[in-house]
Amino acid sequence: MKVMNPKRRDILKKFIGFMVAGALLPDVFKPKKLSAQNIKVDISKLSKVYKEEDPIVRMMRDLQRALKKPVEQRRWVMVIDTRKCVGCNACTISCIAENRLPPGVVYRPVVEHEIGEYPNVRKRFFPRPCMHCDNPPCTPVCPVNATYKRPDGVVVIDYDRCIGCRYCLTACPYNARTFDFGEFYTDGVGIHGLMPYESIYTEEYGVKRDRTKKKSPVGNARKCHFCLHRIERGLLPMCVITCIGRATYFGDANDPNSLVSQLIGQPNVIRLKEELGTEPKVYYII
Amino acid sequence: MRKVPAWFIILSGLGGLVGIISIIYRLIVGMKVTNLTSSVPWGEWVAFYIYFIGLSAGSFLFSTLIYVFGQKNIEKAGRMALVSAVIALIAGLLFVWIDLGHPWRFLNVFIHWHYTSVLAWEILFYVFYIIVIFAEAWYLMRCDLAYLRDTSSGFRKTLYGILSLGWKCPTTEERFKACHIQSLKVATVLGIIGIPLAIGVHGGTGAIFAVVKARPYWYSPIFPIIFLVSALVSGAALMTFLYAVLGDKKSPDYMNILRNLGGWMVLFISLDLLLMVAELLVGLYGNIPDHVYVLKTIMFGPYWYVFWIGQMGMAVIVPIVIYIFKRDSAFWLALAGLSAVVGIVGVRFNLVIPAFVAPPIPGLEDVYNQFRLLFEYFPSLTEWISSIGIISLVVFIFSLAYNFLPMFELPVEVIIKKGGES
Known part of the structure; x- marks a missing residue:
């Protein structure tokens, strides 16, 4: 570690x-x-x-503490305070930048609901990362066991094993998985070929990969992985760091002293589609 | 025996060539040749995959009516059913193979076989199933193949030499008959083994979808059953069409067999209709937003004609009406069979694609405007061309198989006589 x-x-x-x-x-x-x-x-x-100190400082301390434990004793969860979310999409964009996501691959869209009619309109927002379910419906359907839940609860994809059948995309009740069709932002635009930012290596799961050669992750299912490559270096996920309203929290739920443990103990916490028994590890404060 | 005309073989061969070229194009360029999105991850190729798996299972189950359940009055369509079962299965696998993001990693399914995945189980089912139907077809044809090998020369001799696997048929009449009975017995046993396999093959293919609790339209125990019954429809319809077009019109029981085939087809269509109506009514009554939205899109959405013209018109009403009024005409029965075979394509499209139009998280449809994330799908030109190409390839292979393989039993006297001479 x-x-x-x-x-x-x-x-x-x-x-x-x-x-x-x-x-x-x-x-x-x-x-x-x-x-x-x-x-x-x-x-x-x-x-x-x-x-009070900035929650990010607190969460980083929580993170450092959790990383000292063996991996199976950690339980990463994310808490999103919808009351603080202003729908700025900073998390969506920073996630795309961090993971060098190509067009069509989005890990964390922000869903907007409009309530009322003009002129009495209100909006509410909620970001939708991968829920990292405790009972993920996407992993058992994989014919090659390329996607699985890690001991710390993060649902990951083995890009080198995935055959790209997209069964997991259909099985996710949150639409949290996207497929990498191998496209680039500047496909068919201009004469200069790819822009430098498109050929930067992705570092997901701590492995350097070059998409320009049509190799994995092109042709794979892709999803949010709680920025594992950052976590394991002691950094918070990119969406947490960049949230301007401090609406996204991240940490170890097995640590009773962590900020997220305190937050998910509140009564106004929900998880999406509880009725499916997926046991998501992303909590929403409403 | 009638032959498939040369012009038809050449035409379908050219179509098959287009299919092969488009597959190569797809393999080089990648999945971006499709119009699939991350929200509609399965499209035309998966629809044709389940269509051909269904056609295969349907044809095979139809053959068991003859070899296991002793329906002698349709026996002449038996070999044709087995051969089309083999070819349709290969077509289905070809469709699902080109649909993979990493087609060259398909062996991972065996290397890293994952027991909780229905898809992984299905791959195993397909392998065992194809072995069983190959074996059954061979046992039924071995004497005819040996005879053809011994009486032909050149390319045909080599071909039949390979296909007959060196089998030598007994030459005396008594022993030949014993051999014939043994073949039928083996076919019965393989047929019995094949029934659960075929149910596993296509009911299981339905289960691939039915276990997905994220999609209320799929998540229903009736779903695999609908797959099976509509497979029987397509199998019976294909046999009706093929026998009407290719069967021996001079044979005295030709019309009788054809009417029986048509009767089976209509029986299965009625069952299918029953299940379809049950699914629609219960789904609509349940009023679960995702589910109702999907059903309404199927019936009144932009592709309403797939349901009303394909699924209801061509696959249900046309064959039933023809059977009621024109069951004594081979031409009309052929048309009924063809209509149902094509109409089932609509059923397959509607089983797969509409499930994706309802966003699993309400509001997601307004978040995305990038093409690859939309909840809309219409197959791309490459998808259409490759699909038509692969279908032509299948028709081409079947036509060749029909012309070269002993699709209808050779009379006993012919085989014995020749065997006596050599």
Whole structure:
């Protein structure tokens, strides 16, 4: 298990510190005059104003703690607070960027429901990643056992074994799986061929793969994997990091002290399509 | 014996060539030649896959009416049923093979066989099933093949030499008859083994869909049964058509056999209709949004004609009406058979594709606008051309098999006489 090296961790801490500081500057100083000279970040003052730390810092600590346990004692879950989701699609896009997803492959769309009629319209949003079910309907149907649930509960796909029959796509009650048809954003556009960003390696499951050679993951089923390659380096999934409203939480549900454990204990938590007995590991706070 | 005319063989051969070229094109370019999406992951090729598996199982089960259940009045269609069962199964497997994202990894199904997957079980079923029908067809034809080998020369001699597997038929009449009875006995035993296999083959193919609880339209115990019964329809219809067109018109019992075949066809169609109506009424009454949406799309959606003209018109009403009014005309019965065989294609399309039009998560249909994520599907040109090409290939192979194989039993005297001479 690789843990992030200390240097990187420090940089990240600093980075987050600056972010927090930046967000709170106006409150701290309530300045009469804000000039370059009198800006000086005093952390002790900061902590008085902002009592709670950013949930991301907390979740990263939870993550580090979970990674010290053997893999089978972890139970990764995701919690999505629909009250905080503003439908910005940052998670969708950052997921596409992180996993270099081609056109037609989406791991985490944000579903929008419109309530009421103009002019009295409201919208509610909920992102739909893979639910990483405890009883996944997609894994038993695979004829070659290429998709399975890991000991930590993450449902993964073995790209080298998958024959691309798409049975799992039909079996998922959440439409969480997509098929890689081998297309590129700039197919048939312009004369310069593929853009550099399209030929960057994907690093899903920690394996470097080049899509441009028509090899896996082209022709495979693809889905959200909770950014396993990030988790195992001590980083949170990309959608969690990029959520501007901090509406997405991630962590180890086997750890009673983790943020997600506390969140899923609330009464206003639901899971999608409970009636199918799939036991999803993505919880929605409503 | 009538032969398939040369012009027809050449025409279907050319069509088959188109099929092979389009398969190669598909293998080189990849799955993007299709109009499939991640929301409609199975389309025309899967529909034709279950169509041909159904045709195969239907033809085989039809042959067991003769060899297991002793329906002597349709015995002459027996070999034709077995041969078309073999060829249709190969066609079905070809369709599902080109539908794979990684066709060259198909051996993974055996290497990493996964016991919880219905699809994996089906692959095993197909293998055992094809062995059984091959064996049964060989046992039934071995003496005719040996005779043809001994009486022909050149290419035909080599062909029959391979097909007869070196079998030598007894030459005296008494022993020949014993051999004949033994062949029929073996065919009966293989037929009995084959019945559960064929039910497994096609009922199981239905179960591939029926176990998917994510799709209320599929998730019903009646689904595999509908697969089986509509397989029997297509098998009986194919036999009616083939026998009407290719059977020996001069033989005195020709019309009698044909009427019997038509009768079986209509019986199975009625059963199929019953199940179809049950499925529709219960589904509509249940008022589960996903389910009702699918049923309404089938009946009144943009492809309503697949249901009303194909499934109801060609596969149900036309054959039944013809059987009621024109059962004494070989031409009309051939038409009835053809109509049902083609109409069942509509049934197969409607069994697979409409299940995908209802988004499993309401609202998902508005999220996506990328082509590969839409909940809409119409086969691409490549899919159409390759499908028609593969069907031509199948017709081509069947025509050759019909012309070269002893589809109808040779008279005993002929075989014995020749055997006595050599």
